[in-house]
Structures are given as C-alpha cells and as structure tokens.
Amino acid sequence: MLDAEVAVGGEWAEWYRLTPTQRWSESRKLWQQYLAMGGKLDPEPDTQSPFYFPEASGTVPADGRTSVRSIRRR
Amino acid sequence: MGGQACVLYGAAEFSRDTDFAILADPANLRRLGKALQELRARPIAVPPLDVKYLRKGHAVHFRCQARGCAGLRVDLMARLRGLSGFPILWRRRQIWRLSSSLEVAGLSLPDLVRAKKTQRDKDWPMIRRLVEADYFTYRGKAGAKQIGFWLKEARSPEILIELKREFPAKFAQEAKKRRVLRAVAKKPVQELEKLLRREEDLERTKDRAYWRPLRREMELLRKTKIHSRN
Numbered sequence: 001m002l003d004a005e006v007a008v009g010g011e012w013a014e015w016y017r018l019t020p021t022q023r024w025s026e027s028r029k030l031w032q033q034y035l036a037m038g039g040k041l042d043p044e045p046d047t048q049s050p051f052y053f054p055e056a057s058g059t060v061p062a063d064g065r066t067s068v069r070s071i072r073r074r
Numbered sequence: 075m076g077g078q079a080c081v082l083y084g085a086a087e088f089s090r091d092t093d094f095a096i097l098a099d100p101a102n103l104r105r106l107g108k109a110l111q112e113l114r115a116r117p118i119a120v121p122p123l124d125v126k127y128l129r130k131g132h133a134v135h136f137r138c139q140a141r142g143c144a145g146l147r148v149d150l151m152a153r154l155r156g157l158s159g160f161p162i163l164w165r166r167r168q169i170w171r172l173s174s175s176l177e178v179a180g181l182s183l184p185d186l187v188r189a190k191k192t193q194r195d196k197d198w199p200m201i202r203r204l205v206e207a208d209y210f211t212y213r214g215k216a217g218a219k220q221i222g223f224w225l226k227e228a229r230s231p232e233i234l235i236e237l238k239r240e241f242p243a244k245f246a247q248e249a250k251k252r253r254v255l256r257a258v259a260k261k262p263v264q265e266l267e268k269l270l271r272r273e274e275d276l277e278r279t280k281d282r283a284y285w286r287p288l289r290r291e292m293e294l295l296r297k298t299k300i301h302s303r304n
Contacts, residue, residue: 002236004210016207020082020170027081030088041090041145048194050285051119051133051292 084207091147098152
C-alpha cells in the first residue's frame with residue numbers, strides 16, 4: 001500500500017490525517033496570527049480570475065502577496 | 075465553495091475572501107440582501123446583484139464594512155461551469171458541524187473539484203490535494219462511487235498506479251474515458267504528468283471559452299456604469 005508519508009511528504013500526510021474540525025481550528029489560529037501581525041482582509045487582485053477588474057480590487061498590500069495561496073507545497 | 079471548503083476537505087488555502095454558491099431566485103436574494111446589510115457589504119464592480127446576471131453565470135462581488143469583517147470580500151455565484159444547478163448542488167452538499175453553534179454547508183467534494191477546474195494556476199494543485207486527502211482518508215473503506223471519483227479525478231501518478239493495482243476492473247472501465255489511465259504502468263511517471271497537464275490545458279481552454287461572452291457583457295456593463303457616472 002502506498003505510504004502517504006512517502007507519496008506526499010510528512011507535513012501533508014499529517015494535515016490530511018486531521019479531522020475537518022481540527023483543520024478548521026488550525027486555519028483559525030493562522031488567521032488570528034495573520035491579523036495580529038497587521039494582515040489585511042482586503043485581497044490583492046487575482047489577475048487570472050475571469051471576473052477580475054481593477055476597480056473590484058482594493059489597494060495592493062505592501063507585501064505584494066496574493067490573497068489566496070497554497071500554504072503547503074510538495 | 076472556496077478556500078474554506080478546501081481546508082475542510084483537506085487541502086490548504088489561506089483565503090482572505092469568501093465565495094458562496096447561492097440560489098438565484100428573488101425571494102432568496104431578498105434574504106441575502108438582509109444578510110449583506112448586516113455585514114454592511116457594498117457592491118463592487120459589475121454586475122449588480124440581480125437574478126438575471128446570476129443565472130447567466132456571473133459572479134457578484136461585495137466588500138464588507140462591518141466591524142470584525144471590514145475589507146472582507148464576498149463573492150456570490152449561482153451557476154458554475156460544468157456543475158449542476160443549485161438545487162442539485164444543495165441536495166449533494168456536505169455539512170460540517172464545527173462546534174455546537176456552528177454548522178457549515180459546502181459543495182460536495184466532486185462538485186468542488188469540478189468547480190476548481192478553471193483557468194487559474196492556483197486551482198490545479200488544489201484539486202490534486204483535495205483528491206489526495208480524500209484518498210488517503212478513505213482508501214480501504216471506499217464504495218464504488220468513491221473509487222469512481224478517484225479514478226476520474228486523481229491527479230497524482232502514485233495514486234493512479236495504486237488504483238490500477240487495487241481496482242483493475244474498475245480501472246479498465248474508466249480508462250476507456252480517461253487517456254492518462256491508459257498510460258499507467260505502461261509509461262514512466264513523467265509521461266503521466268504530461269498527460270495530466272494536457273487534461274488541465276484542455277479544461278483551462280474550455281474555461282476561457284466559457285467566460286469569453288460573460289467578460290464581454292461585464293465590459294459593456296462596466297462602460298455603461300462609468301458613462302452614467304460622468
């Protein structure tokens with residue numbers, strides 16, 4: 001049987017093993033940390049979105065980061 | 075149906091906006107309007123919140139101003155490319171009870187995966203993660219329907235190889251419809267990755283074609299809005 005740790009790496013395998021409630025809780029912690037660090041809710045433009053229009057976007061964050069991104073990569 | 079649903083299913087996104095699939099009918103939009111008022115949500119861009127645009131497949135965007143969610147973007151859609159209408163999506167929904175006072179409904183996993191087949195780079199690794207999470211959680215206890223879902227949607231060569239080993243009959247059946255499956259155990263992993271990329275490219279092309287007339291309409295609405303302002 002395919003070993004999840006080998007196939008996707010330890011960090012991802014661990015994340016997959018959490019229940020939805022545990023993942024939600026972890027995600028909330030990340031949110032709290034993000035907001036405590038001064039992170040903004042206003043997203044940066046998603047230029048690949050089919051309904052992207054510049055006036056729909058707020059100001060670009062100083063860090064220049066995207067609003068939605070994978071926080072774990074292989 | 076966005077980043078929050080992905081987190082619950084096992085992928086991981088840090089999303090600063092919230093996407094909702096909604097029923098586009100006048101009574102529901104009135105209820106929704108009240109909820110948006112509570113959030114002091116203001117419409118941004120085009121089109122306006124109108125059954126007509128939602129039913130065509132447009133997304134309607136808001137930005138909240140209420141305390142605790144100031145700046146939060148809320149995106150609403152009633153129709154998604156390749157997905158059934160809202161009543162069927164609702165019937166198939168997944169419900170998570172996250173605490174004694176919080177219950178959340180999301181698209182079913184197959185619907186969410188389908189919805190993620192867009193022209194955007196960021197959605198494709200997410201599909202892979204969503205199916206991986208489901209596979210590693212439920213393999214060994216899955217029924218025919220779930221196995222069929224993996225065979226149709228898995229995007230990890232290692233999982234495809236194991237699926238062929240574990241479910242040869244079902245695999246052979248699905249391979250008639252999916253080219254990458256026919257290459258499993260015959261071609262190296264790099265070749266499987268290439269075929270998966272081809273599937274992705276095809277969907278991206280379809281997504282662009284789907285949005286082309288909608289974008290044209292949005293452009294027109296935008297110009298009309300600017301013109302009426304001046």
